[in-house]
Amino acid sequence: MHGIHLARRSPCRRGCHIFMRMPVFVSILRHSLLVVLLGGGMLAARAEVTVDRLDNESATPGFKFPRVPLPRRGDAAAKAVFTIIDGEADRNGGGLEKLHDGALPANGDQPSGGFFFRQGSDGGRLLVDLGSVIEVRRINTYSWHRATRGPQVYRLYASDGKAAGFEPQPHRPADPAASGWKLLAEVDTRPKDGAPGGQYGVSISDPSGNLGAIRYLLFDLSRTEEADPFGNTFLDEIDVIDRHAPDAPEAPLPPPEERVEAAETEGGAYKFSVVTTDAPDLTDWVHRELVPVIQKWYPILVKMLPSEGFTAPQRFDIVFDPNYHGVAATGGTHIACDPTWYRQNLKTEALGSVVHELVHVIQQYGRRRPGGMRPPGWLVEGIPDYLRFYHYEPQIHGADIGPRGVERARYDGSYRVSANFLNWVVGKYDPDLIRELNAAMREGRYDEEIWKTRTGHALSELGEEWKKSLEAAAKPS
Numbered sequence: 001m002h003g004i005h006l007a008r009r010s011p012c013r014r015g016c017h018i019f020m021r022m023p024v025f026v027s028i029l030r031h032s033l034l035v036v037l038l039g040g041g042m043l044a045a046r047a048e049v050t051v052d053r054l055d056n057e058s059a060t061p062g063f064k065f066p067r068v069p070l071p072r073r074g075d076a077a078a079k080a081v082f083t084i085i086d087g088e089a090d091r092n093g094g095g096l097e098k099l100h101d102g103a104l105p106a107n108g109d110q111p112s113g114g115f116f117f118r119q120g121s122d123g124g125r126l127l128v129d130l131g132s133v134i135e136v137r138r139i140n141t142y143s144w145h146r147a148t149r150g151p152q153v154y155r156l157y158a159s160d161g162k163a164a165g166f167e168p169q170p171h172r173p174a175d176p177a178a179s180g181w182k183l184l185a186e187v188d189t190r191p192k193d194g195a196p197g198g199q200y201g202v203s204i205s206d207p208s209g210n211l212g213a214i215r216y217l218l219f220d221l222s223r224t225e226e227a228d229p230f231g232n233t234f235l236d237e238i239d240v241i242d243r244h245a246p247d248a249p250e251a252p253l254p255p256p257e258e259r260v261e262a263a264e265t266e267g268g269a270y271k272f273s274v275v276t277t278d279a280p281d282l283t284d285w286v287h288r289e290l291v292p293v294i295q296k297w298y299p300i301l302v303k304m305l306p307s308e309g310f311t312a313p314q315r316f317d318i319v320f321d322p323n324y325h326g327v328a329a330t331g332g333t334h335i336a337c338d339p340t341w342y343r344q345n346l347k348t349e350a351l352g353s354v355v356h357e358l359v360h361v362i363q364q365y366g367r368r369r370p371g372g373m374r375p376p377g378w379l380v381e382g383i384p385d386y387l388r389f390y391h392y393e394p395q396i397h398g399a400d401i402g403p404r405g406v407e408r409a410r411y412d413g414s415y416r417v418s419a420n421f422l423n424w425v426v427g428k429y430d431p432d433l434i435r436e437l438n439a440a441m442r443e444g445r446y447d448e449e450i451w452k453t454r455t456g457h458a459l460s461e462l463g464e465e466w467k468k469s470l471e472a473a474a475k476p477s
């Protein structure tokens, strides 16, 4: 439930991560010419499709490709009306407006920064109405994802809407070419070998500089794979360039804003920052809900976990990092949170899970004496969940064990099961148990004797007695 913790996240990973993000080299996939069937003389006979790809290490928020022009604002698609004709938007995406707002995602895993069709589905059809017929120089499409949602696979149809029998919304499986549309290009940027992740730019143009007179565009998007439900492209921007507009913008779009909230607890004893640059949609929640909880609870948790000569970290930071997958992990004084999980649990588990990580920041068990015993994992995780579920949010009963859970319950089951056990021992034998266990583990002097010393019973006996009490409580009366 809580992913990887503590020492397993080595500090060098962040260093490597920064190194990996430096521009390395640009890999170019292919550059293909497509011949397109044409009836009238209104549209170009040949659309040239240029595909550029930047792999995960080379991609930056600037979308700087070797040949495909930079994304821009204020192009002919900016004021166009976008409509889904077939398929369904994924609710984790940012909506159709993301495709023509001139804003780009900050990284290769930001669902809210672009648009994509619902997971598990096979894409869909998008209609773009430019509002009036214009002569089009280029159509550019941009996408970015670290894995299979990176590449673009689509057919692009165009029309001026004037043909007899023109159907403005041809649904699948109807062939749009049968109702007044022209197939302008077939795009498939999937690499033949190797991982598909990265940033893709596609530019559809005509050697004459004019693709023709166009009012409507129809994108028929397919998924990139069907081995799992995650094959729909994270499409970030569609630009339509008027023949009379400059071919390429002079400067890249500004990078996404840095979003860092710096805060401190009352009196300034503890300072912390929360970074949502790569998950801007969480900024407001962080400000309104998360920061106040940390300001109140970090000092309380520090007071509950004292030991001789110990000073709890006075600075720590929390980063909502799309490259971290799990729930959250703490290494030293750095907490990484998976934005996808937080979005899905914002109203339920989100705040409590950060309280759990704050306890890891305070534990600092890595400082044990040489030769000291390594603290058992179930206690390292049981104590944060005990403090979370029995002090921070007792009203949600998150560590209760119902009749169905009793049989499987073990005192060393970790997380909330161990929290339940700790709460029982605290109530029955030793109100100071948590403080004492924590101090012993932090100082590297924990061993099982401590249970006997504090309660008069061995750990295994306590485990059995606790289990009996659970069973008694679960019996129908």
Ligand SMILES: [Zn+2]
Residues within 6 Å of the ligand: 002, 005, 356, 357, 360, 381, 384
């Ligand atoms: Zn944990």
